[in-house]
Ligand code: FES
């Protein structure tokens with residue numbers, strides 16, 4: 001085959017058009033949305049388009065699948081690649097039929113000029129011809145904008161193999177890793193091991209291999225009983241994270257500098273916090289690896305960033321980049337930087353000792369809840385100078401937090417968990433944050449959308465910590481929006497004004513005003529007991545307003561959430577609804593229940609009893625209003641609801657039982673404490 | 677050898693009788709639709725029907741199913757057919773990552789077998805041992821009610 005028009009696109013003789021995805025399926029439905037974009041750009045029938053999992057060999061490097069940017073960033077290059085393929089086939093049809101390319105149309109996979117027709121299969125040869133430039137063709141929107149069903153769901157509903165845990169490579173072994181009992185623990189002395197245990201050891205990294213999952217679990221149990229660790233206390237006091245986060249050392253991040261002296265007026269302030277949060281994915285992280293006789297290593301992973309992981313693996317394993325091939329296989333729902341990358345290194349380290357046999361490594365539930373990086377605890381001070389009518393004249397805001405990104409290769413280190421345990425260890429650096437143009441981290445959404453005449457906003461990032469933190473859905477935005485929107489409510493109530501009207505009085509952004517109004521109308525605003533929360537994600541993403549209705553009797557329950565969202569051009573309306581519903585339910589869980597627990601030595605929330613999440617019986621009804629704005633570019637929906645929902649719940653609690661809970665989670669006990 | 681009826685077919689399992697049923701299903705039996713989530717009866721990802729009742733296969737030893745009926749997600753409907761609950765999950769698009777769905781559908785099928793016309797409260801109660809982290813609970817409840825033939829309000 002000569003140089004293809006597009007390496008990532010190929011056409012089978014049966015007319016199936018295969019496109020290698022640059023973004024990965026995390027449970028968010030991105031493969032479906034990308035299929036819709038590809039089908040429209042090709043003028044193909046959706047049924048003939050197959051988006052296949054991303055990989056480093058032959059697939060495009062589109063960076064991470066994160067930050068609700070997949071459609072925004074992954075859509076255009078995909079659309080362009082598909083448009084080139086379509087243009088090449090149009091040119092070929094025109095040449096065969098002796099007409100000008102302008103006279104060839106293509107719709108639902110059929111090329112036509114007068115009575116002449118052809119299919120993609122007929123014209124596939126065109127992809128091997130050299131192509132000059134591509135003419136822009138006006139594409140018809142057959143699929144973009146419609147609720148196409150998820151392409152991955154039929155397999156999952158039928159229980160077919162689809163997840164990485166289901167991989168069965170020829171001659172595959174199963175591996176388990178024996179993690180130290182705490183972040184500081186290191187192997188005391190290698191115990192003499194029985195002959196029948198297949199153990200892999202490198203420094204304090206210990207793993208076992210077996211022929212079946214059950215044997216691997218048994219072997220892990222035996223190894224655990226035989227192993228002794230040196231251990232000591234390094235963790236902060238979980239009951240006083242506020243002091244811990246504020247003690248430093250810090251990097252100071254100015255977000256907005258105030259000009260001039262603060263105006264005269266009444267000064268009011270409040271302090272808010274959230275604890276560390278776990279990803280708590282339903283499946284423990286897993287990966288497979290194989291060292292081939294030719295010196296290459298193949299890795300199967302549910303990572304969000306295959307190319308970053310490849311770089312990090314090559315560094316730790318001491319291999320040339322070209323020798324590491326990384327392929328995506330779906331995991332369970334992923335809400336940020338979880339253990340996916342770490343377990344890929346585990347698999348590679350175990351497979352290195354297996355003479356070409358592949359190894360599938362799966363973490364335990366306890367590993368998943370204690371070793372995946374956490375979303376950082378955060379603490380916020382906010383104060384305002386208000387005028388006689390209670391309106392904000394000046395705003396001061398400080399946020400203290402660990403960093404929100406420690407993905408592979410960030411800060412120049414591989415940042416893979418096992419790296420820190422090896423004989424020649426890699427340092428695992430404290431997390432940093434993305435730059436402001438990438439949405440920032442602890443200061444994401446620290447800047448309010450309101451028209452305040454004067455504002456100072458400063459972030460303080462902890463640069464040393466024993467607790468590993470990294471990206472969790474919406475990063476700092478969840479906390480910042482919770483704090484800002486709780487405080488706006490406090491200001492409104494103090495001024496004796498309606499919280500919705502108070503916000504609108506401070507807001508000129510028309511799209512913001514619209515989602516606030518739509519959510520309020522749909523929820524029947526004006527009834528007692530409702531709470532509202534609102535933000536534009538990252539300051540340039542989706543607009544989202546949430547209204548919560550709570551029940552605070554025996555138990556604290558969220559009965560209903562009404563959410564209005566504006567994501568610009570909607571690629572898949574039901575997909576957006578599903579993402580918003582899911583995000584809202586997860587945010588309800590974070591807000592009401594979740595908190596990573598630890599003593600001075602180790603993380604102690606290791607199972608679903610000690611890290612409870614929202615159950616069916618606790619799940620609110622979620623009503624989603626899509627505010628369509630097809631003239632605006634598409635932005636992601638996955639993270640937009642997190643902060644607004646938390647604030648709406650806190651504000652609804654304040655509206656129903658007249659207590660203000662400023663420290664998450666808002667449990668029944670926290671409400672009782674706040675009643676004092 | 678342990679004998680059991682698996683998805684309507686008599687089979688023999690060679691694994692040690694103490695082996696968790698989940699590992700036998702996913703290993704020896706090659707049925708990977710039943711998922712591992714916690715190994716501690718706390719999430720529902722591994723649920724199967726044992727003589728019609730939804731149980732955690734992660735903590736059920738193989739020996740406990742000797743001579744009994746085990747139905748996994750693959751066996752909810754014969755062949756390539758879908759059980760009404762499976763069809764309704766597709767119709768409602770009640771899934772995100774889908775990892776929790778096998779166990780949820782097993783719980784729901786167990787419910788409908790003993791109570792063909794449950795109300796919403798009964799559906800929620802029957803699914804309360806199943807966790808879902810992606811937040812598809814409301815869609816799932818709608819789907820199960822739809823499978824039961826109830827009018828579903830949107
Ligand atoms: S894996 Fe069996 S209940 Fe969680």
Ligand code: FES
Pocket residue numbers: 027282332333771772773774775776777807808809810811812
């Ligand atoms: S759909 Fe992902 S855990 Fe339920």
